[in-house]
Amino acid sequence: MATLMAKPLAGCVARRAGAARPNPAQRNVMVAASAGTAALPAVRAGPALFEHITLRDLEIRNRIWMSPMCMYSAEEGMPSDWHLVHLGARAAGGCGLVMAEATAVLPEGRISPGCTGIWNDQQMEAWKPVTRFIRSQGAVAAIQLAHAGRKASTCSPYENRGAPLIPGKDPRAWPIYAPSAVPFDPSHQVPREMTQADIQMVTDAFVAAAKRAVEAGFQVIELHMAHGYLMHEFLSPISNKRTDEFGGSLENRMRAPLALAKAVRAAIPKGMPLLVRISATDHALPSDGPAWDVDQSVVLCRALQDRAGVDLVDVSSGGSLPRGFATVGPGYQVPFSERIRAEVGIPVGAVGMITQAAHAESILAEGLADVVFIGRELLRDPNWPLRAAAELGYAGAPYPFQYSLTPFPLGLKKGQGVSIP
Numbered sequence: 001m002a003t004l005m006a007k008p009l010a011g012c013v014a015r016r017a018g019a020a021r022p023n024p025a026q027r028n029v030m031v032a033a034s035a036g037t038a039a040l041p042a043v044r045a046g047p048a049l050f051e052h053i054t055l056r057d058l059e060i061r062n063r064i065w066m067s068p069m070c071m072y073s074a075e076e077g078m079p080s081d082w083h084l085v086h087l088g089a090r091a092a093g094g095c096g097l098v099m100a101e102a103t104a105v106l107p108e109g110r111i112s113p114g115c116t117g118i119w120n121d122q123q124m125e126a127w128k129p130v131t132r133f134i135r136s137q138g139a140v141a142a143i144q145l146a147h148a149g150r151k152a153s154t155c156s157p158y159e160n161r162g163a164p165l166i167p168g169k170d171p172r173a174w175p176i177y178a179p180s181a182v183p184f185d186p187s188h189q190v191p192r193e194m195t196q197a198d199i200q201m202v203t204d205a206f207v208a209a210a211k212r213a214v215e216a217g218f219q220v221i222e223l224h225m226a227h228g229y230l231m232h233e234f235l236s237p238i239s240n241k242r243t244d245e246f247g248g249s250l251e252n253r254m255r256a257p258l259a260l261a262k263a264v265r266a267a268i269p270k271g272m273p274l275l276v277r278i279s280a281t282d283h284a285l286p287s288d289g290p291a292w293d294v295d296q297s298v299v300l301c302r303a304l305q306d307r308a309g310v311d312l313v314d315v316s317s318g319g320s321l322p323r324g325f326a327t328v329g330p331g332y333q334v335p336f337s338e339r340i341r342a343e344v345g346i347p348v349g350a351v352g353m354i355t356q357a358a359h360a361e362s363i364l365a366e367g368l369a370d371v372v373f374i375g376r377e378l379l380r381d382p383n384w385p386l387r388a389a390a391e392l393g394y395a396g397a398p399y400p401f402q403y404s405l406t407p408f409p410l411g412l413k414k415g416q417g418v419s420i421p
C-alpha cells in the first residue's frame, strides 16, 4: 500500500463556474474531498477496498468491514467462546473492522434471550478477550449498541421463526416499551408508551454501555438506529404517534436519537469514531400512511454529523413494517448510501447483498460509499477479504503470518478452487 491517506486534492473540491460536468471518477474525488479523511487517495497503488481509512484518530487497514450480525448465542447477555471464534475468524480473515452484533444496553432491550449485552461489568469483562484477539490481528474491534424497543422479547429466528415471547405465556418473556403503544404486528405485545423519564433512562444506559465498551477494548461504537428498533421507532411515524416534543414534526422525532448520539459522543474519547446505522427508508406504501424515507434520512444524517459529531453512517433500510420490502438484489441499498454521501458529505458505509469483489470495489471506486459492510457472505467465507484481494490481483492483503505461505493465488476467479502445489 503506497499511500496511507487521502489528502483532499486542491482544486478538486469545487467545480469552477463553466467547467465541464465531472465524470464519475472525478465526482468521486470531489465527494471524497468533502468527506474529509475518509477520502480515497486520487492515486492508488491497489484496489480501493484495501486503502486505509482514517476516522478521527483511528486508522483502519482497509474498507471491508464486517456487518453486525446477531448470533443468538449468549446467556444472560454474556458473550461466549462462540463470539471469540466467530468474530476472531473474520479479523484473521482480513476485515478492516469487525463489528460485534446488536448488543443490548439494558436487559429489556434485547431482541431475544440469546442476545449479547453490555449493561453490566461482568459482560464488559467477557468482551475483553474478543477485542484483544480482533486487535491482535490488526483489525479494529467495533460494537453495535442497541435497544430493540417494541421488537424486544422474541424467540431467536431459529426457534419458532422468531415469534414474540409473551409474558404469562412464556417464562422467558419480558414486558416491552416503545415511543408509542403501537405493536409491531398483532402477534407482538402492545408496548407501554415511554415516559420522558424512560427516554432519559435509556439514553443514560447507552452512555454507560458506551463507557463499558471503551473499557472492554472496543475502538469504534455504532449506535443502532435502524431496522425498526427503538431509535428508529422514534424516527418513523409508523411507530411514533407521540404528541409531546418527541413526536410529530421531523425535528421532534429526531430529538431522542440526536440527544442519544450527542450524549454518547460526549462520553467516549475524542479520538474515537462514532458510527450510526440507519434505515434510510421504511419501504412503506402509500397505504401505510406517513413513514420514514430517504429525504428525512438526509436531514437526519446532516444533523448527526453537525450536531452530534457522528463520523460515519452505515446505511441500511427497512424493519419498521412486518412485511418484506421492495425488490432486493446485489447492492440494493447502495443508492441510499450514494445519495446521503453526495448530499450530506458524511462518510458512509454501503451494505446489502454485496458479495462479489469486483462489485464491492466498484462501489468504492465510483464514490457510492466509503466502506462496504459485508454480512452473510462473511458467514459463508470468513476469508472473504483475502479471497477478494486475490480476485482483484492484489498482493498486499493482510494475511496472518500463520497463513501467509498459503495465500489464494492472484487472479483467482470467483468460485474457482485452489489447487494444492
Ligand SMILES: Cc1cc2nc3c(=O)[nH]c(=O)nc-3n(C[C@H](O)[C@H](O)[C@H](O)COP(=O)(O)O)c2cc1C
Residues within 6 Å of the ligand: 067, 068, 069, 070, 071, 101, 102, 144, 224, 226, 227, 277, 316, 351, 352, 353, 354, 373, 374, 375, 376, 377
Ligand atoms: C444472522 C444475521 C444477524 C443480523 N444481525 C444484525 C444486527 O445485530 N444488527 C444489524 O444492524 N443488522 C443485523 N443484520 C443485518 C446485517 O448486518 C446486514 O445488514 C444484512 O444481512 C445485509 O447484508 P448482507 O446481504 O451482506 O448479509 C443481521 C443479518 C443476519 C443475516
